[in-house]
Amino acid sequence: MVASLPTGRRAGRPFDPPAGLAELRERRPLSRLGYPDGHEGWLVTSHALVREVLADRRFSARAELQHMPVPGMPEPWPAEPGVFGSMDPPEHTRYRRLLAGRFTVRRMRLLTERIEEATGERLAAMERQGPPVDLVGALAQPVPARLICELLGVPYDDRERFQRHTLDLFRLGASPEETAAAYTTVHEYVRELVAAKRAAPTDDLLSDLLGSDLTDEELVNIGFVLLGAGLDTTANMLALGAFALLEHPGQAEALRDGDLADDAVEELLRYLSVIPFTVRTALEDVELHGERIRAGETVTVSIPAANRDPARFADPDLLDLTRASGGHVAFGHGVHQCLGQQLARVELRVALPALFRRFPTLRLAAPAGRVPLRTDMIIYGVHRLPVAWGD
Amino acid sequence: MRVGVDTGACVGSGQCAFLAPEVFDQREEDGVVELLREEPPEDRRQAVLRAARSCPTHAIRVTEP
Numbered sequence: 001m002v003a004s005l006p007t008g009r010r011a012g013r014p015f016d017p018p019a020g021l022a023e024l025r026e027r028r029p030l031s032r033l034g035y036p037d038g039h040e041g042w043l044v045t046s047h048a049l050v051r052e053v054l055a056d057r058r059f060s061a062r063a064e065l066q067h068m069p070v071p072g073m074p075e076p077w078p079a080e081p082g083v084f085g086s087m088d089p090p091e092h093t094r095y096r097r098l099l100a101g102r103f104t105v106r107r108m109r110l111l112t113e114r115i116e117e118a119t120g121e122r123l124a125a126m127e128r129q130g131p132p133v134d135l136v137g138a139l140a141q142p143v144p145a146r147l148i149c150e151l152l153g154v155p156y157d158d159r160e161r162f163q164r165h166t167l168d169l170f171r172l173g174a175s176p177e178e179t180a181a182a183y184t185t186v187h188e189y190v191r192e193l194v195a196a197k198r199a200a201p202t203d204d205l206l207s208d209l210l211g212s213d214l215t216d217e218e219l220v221n222i223g224f225v226l227l228g229a230g231l232d233t234t235a236n237m238l239a240l241g242a243f244a245l246l247e248h249p250g251q252a253e254a255l256r257d258g259d260l261a262d263d264a265v266e267e268l269l270r271y272l273s274v275i276p277f278t279v280r281t282a283l284e285d286v287e288l289h290g291e292r293i294r295a296g297e298t299v300t301v302s303i304p305a306a307n308r309d310p311a312r313f314a315d316p317d318l319l320d321l322t323r324a325s326g327g328h329v330a331f332g333h334g335v336h337q338c339l340g341q342q343l344a345r346v347e348l349r350v351a352l353p354a355l356f357r358r359f360p361t362l363r364l365a366a367p368a369g370r371v372p373l374r375t376d377m378i379i380y381g382v383h384r385l386p387v388a389w390g391d
Numbered sequence: 392m393r394v395g396v397d398t399g400a401c402v403g404s405g406q407c408a409f410l411a412p413e414v415f416d417q418r419e420e421d422g423v424v425e426l427l428r429e430e431p432p433e434d435r436r437q438a439v440l441r442a443a444r445s446c447p448t449h450a451i452r453v454t455e456p
């Protein structure tokens with residue numbers, strides 16, 4: 001039995017999975033795991049088993065069935081209408097079908113130019129400001145934030161009203177009062193916005209959905225979910241990705257080369273795995289890997305451990321932007337596999353190469369060991385990334 | 392090679408259209424997979440196999456006649 005989910009990163013190894021996971025994957029890829037609420041569930045660490053659990057419909061994503069593997073997460077409550085990430089098919093399927101057409105490969109590729117523009121503006125602002133700058137605030141946060149706002153039809157100038165509060169929702173150890181306050185603030189904002197669009201529709205996703213059979217309550221919750229998912233995911237990949245490239249000189253070369261950018265982005269997603277885990281709970285007894293998982297027991301799947309599984313990726317702890325690292329589970333697997341993955345891919349493949357092309361001499365402006373890591377957040381990354389360029 | 396898709400199982404992840412755009416597309420309205428070529432040319436074999444392996448809901452079937 002593993003007493004608690006490993007979350008600590010080894011000193012000097014900010015890109016590697018939390019310490020202890022590799023050993024577990026080797027010895028016992030399906031282990032018993034203790035949960036902070038006293039539950040005795042499971043932890044899965046191999047690539048094959050992670051995929052198996054996420055693709056098996058006997059494991060449910062329903063929020064109220066889950067036990068959370070790390071302390072300081074809000075108590076799960078049944079999904080509000082529209083919060084489809086915490087629902088199973090067929091409820092989940094209905095929402096997914098309504099939204100997936102808005103996030104297709106084709107549609108997201110059409111945003112390439114817009115992302116280039118938004119990135120260019122931020123890079124120009126960095127240049128004007130001069131080194132050193134914090135790359136998180138200067139580039140990693142604003143580019144995805146602007147894009148998700150434009151897609152949804154959220155005025156970017158309103159961001160004071162939701163951005164900081166949304167980040168609060170992803171902070172581990174926030175008090176229940178803080179979480180509730182952040183939730184209410186963002187929710188209230190989206191509610192007002194939906195009401196405004198009802199009165200005067202504009203050309204965006206939220207307005208288009210007014211014409212579907214969704215209730216306003218569903219629409220508000222969907223807006224809330226997409227805004228949250230769009231603000232704090234790609235941003236972490238961008239900042240942590242830039243950090244990893246700065247710490248692996250030579251690799252940035254592969255990224256500047258346009259032909260390799262797709263593979264490079266997949267490899268960064270695999271290597272960095274910013275979403276550290278997800279959970280499912282057995283709806284019935286399930287035989288898995290020689291063990292019996294009983295109905296009601298929660299299984300935590302470790303995404304970073306799966307993405308460093310040597311059984312799936314040769315030399316997994318090596319960052320190699322030229323490898324074909326398809327098949328990673330950074331976006332999950334099964335019916336809940338990331339809805340926004342094609343958006344995230346285009347954002348990363350535009351913004352990261354543009355950064356290294358604009359500033360070929362980019363370097364850290366602080367010792368690597370002093371970069372503040374997001375070990376206190378649900379999604380991993382860096383809080384700040386001080387960078388400089390020139391001589 | 393012959394390719395088949397299960398549109399009922401598809402969740403519109405776009406993995407297939409991303410990896411093998413000459414063979415797979417997605418419907419505008421719901422993102423569900425659209426098979427462009429049931430018998431893709433030999434030079435698309437690797438891409439199609441990768442797409443089938445990557446599909447999060449195993450909605451792509453490949454058979455060799």
Ligand code: HEM
Nearest residue numbers: 085229230233234237275278330331332336338339340344
């Ligand atoms: C690099 C950036 C991103 C990463 C690593 C990521 C990762 C993930 C993962 C691992 C899941 C599955 C969770 C589970 O199975 O429990 C997921 C689901 C989801 N993601 Fe992302 N994501 C990213 C960007 C985005 C963006 C930009 C959006 C905005 C639209 C988004 C929207 C969603 C939604 C709505 C779901 C739930 C899908 C469902 O339940 O059907 N993600 N993401």
Ligand code: SF4
Nearest residue numbers: 401402404405407446
């Ligand atoms: S990879 Fe599978 S789930 Fe994704 S769009 Fe293609 S068929 Fe559908």
